[in-house]
Amino acid sequence: MPRFRVTIEYDGSAYVGWQRQDNGASVQSAVEKAVFRLTGETVPVRGAGRTDSGVHAWGQVAHLDLTRAWKPETLRNALNAYLGQAGDRVSIIDAAAVGPEFDARFSALRRHYLYRILSRPAPLALEAKRAWWVSKTLDHQAMHAAAQMLIGRHDFTTFRSTHCQANSPVRTLDRLDVTRSGDLIEIRATAQSFLHNQIRSFAGTLKLVGEGRWTPADVRAALEARDRKACGPVAPPDGLYFMQVDY
Structure with missing residues (x-):
């Protein structure tokens, strides 16, 4: 059966x-x-990662097997037509034919996420449900310094949900950068895989640093505690985006 890889963008606030x-x-x-509306086939669409309610994506990747060898652009356009008719806030950005060995989840080498914080006194209008509004001014440089305490291979028990189903809390974090442009603070994270709520836990903890309530040393101590109770608050899903998957 022909296998197709699709790249998907979506607004997660309605899902x-x-x-x-x-x-x-x-x-x-x-x-x-x-x-199903296009092909009449009940086909599982398998994604590269599970995003929670309210989390968005610019570059989720999935694969599916069909009985017909569709032209990729025809498949993309037809699926988008049906998604639009259904009123879904989902778009197929790209489609490509791939070999049977490709697996959207297990073939992934790295996953990239973005967390957006708008740090300003005024509440959000256009960016509501697209970013985390923090009314206080945050020190993004202190947040970045604290984020570097988390880089590398660690037991991230402190920063994973108690409902996480991963077999091990050990992960290798390749990147955790914090930058600012005007009111917008961006936290960018890269790893082969992440634990449930790991990035939102990072974001909530780093906010404490930005407010001056925690230091980078406090973040390191929280990591080494390997205790969920040592984590800062979990940031809301609104600001989290699944950006890209490397294969």
């Missing part, structure tokens, strides 16, 4: 997350419904 669930609309089910 219970990427994964198909019984308690509401998911991005995965929206794409699968579009595939």
Whole structure:
């Protein structure tokens, strides 16, 4: 059966997350419904990563197997037409034919995420549900210095959800940079894989540093505690974006 790789952009605010669930609309089910309307086939669409309710994506990657060897551009355009008809805030950015050995999840070498914070006194209008509004001024340089305490291979028990299903809390974090442009603070994270709520836990903890309530040494101590109770608050999903997958 021909296998296709698709790159997907979505506004996660209207969905219970990427994964198909019984308690509401998911991005995965929206794409699968579009595939069914196009082909008449009930096909699982397997993503590179599971995003939670309210989390967005500019570059989620998934694969699916079809019985027909569609032209990739025809597949992309047809799926987008059906997604649009259904009123979904989901777009197929790109489609490509790949070999049967390609797996969107297990073939991934690195995943890239972005967390956006708008640090300003005024509440958000255009950026509501697109970023985390923090009314206080944050010191992004202190946040960046603290973020470097987390780089490398560590037991990240402190920064993962108690509901995380990963077999091990050990991960290698390749990048965690904090930059600022005007009111916008961006936290960019890169690793082969992440734990459940890991980036949102990072963001909430780094906010404490930006407010001057924690120091970089406090972040290092939290990491070494290997205790979920040592983590700062978990940041809301609004500011998190699944940006890209490297293969």
